[in-house]
Ligand SMILES: [Fe+2]
């Protein structure tokens with residue numbers, strides 16, 4: 171598994187924009203300049219141009235370690251820090267590969283049960299991140315709304331993946347439910363501890379898990395695509411991907427401009443394509459989070475433009491519990507909240 175694979179927006183399928191969908195590309199003018207990418211031109215019955223509005227690409231500490239940083243503002247880590255990052259990532263890859271081998275052995279031919287287990291586990295890290303950040307907030311160490319908003323939106327998206335797998339019968343056998351739910355409990359405490367000690371490591375671990383989810387769905391779509399196109403989409407999927415309020419759907423996709431991804435769900439194939447694409451968006455968000463302070467809500471760019479005061483908001487944060495305690499004894503309590 172290429173757990174450390176770099177996910178760039180051009181690697182993933184984008185929504186072809188026809189005349190009706192182009193209305194979603196509102197001319198938002200964000201403070202931070204947008205990169206407008208002309209990805210490709212599809213030759214179909216009618217010519218469809220794929221355009222994608224993206225925020226500037228986010229970096230990961232891995233970029234610096236590998237000498238391919240694309241952001242000049244990101245300070246290069248010291249030799250010691252590079253070593254620590256490599257150890258963290260090696261541990262994460264070992265853990266992820268070990269779990270994948272166990273799942274491969276247990277769920278070789280039972281796809282929906284495997285997806286149910288994956289999705290039960292997938293929500294857990296976002297809940298663990300929010301738990302630790304809530305604790306920091308209670309102590310006055312943390313005042314950054316973006317992280318809580320984005321992580322909740324991520325858990326909301328993963329919950330709908332779980333509901334879809336349940337509607338497809340992935341949770342039919344008690345053993346699968348027992349296994350998934352007990353792994354989830356262990357995973358919660360492990361992630362919370364890891365996040366308190368090293369947020370960077372915890373975010374990288376989640377990137378590994380999301381990367382595995384992307385690869386799993388991508389393989390499934392390629393193998394079962396023709397059959398999936400003949401099957402109806404679960405109602406929960408239609409309601410989620412084509413419902414009225416898409417704020418949270420946009421919120422977890424931090425490298426995309428809101429309103430630029432609006433799936434059309436006609437059959438089960440469309441559902442799995444969009445679940446796979448969601449996993450790719452989670453990967454990009456987790457990668458961005460590995461650089462401290464890098465995460466912003468996609469909606470915050472527009473909100474900052476509407477409200478000049480929010481751009482001046484003082485934000486308090488810290489990187490892990492050691493840094494939080496250190497800052498709490500050397501600086502004044504947070505005065506401004508948002
Ligand atoms: Fe998922």
Ligand SMILES: [Fe+2]
Pocket residue numbers: 292328380383449452
């Ligand atoms: Fe996921």
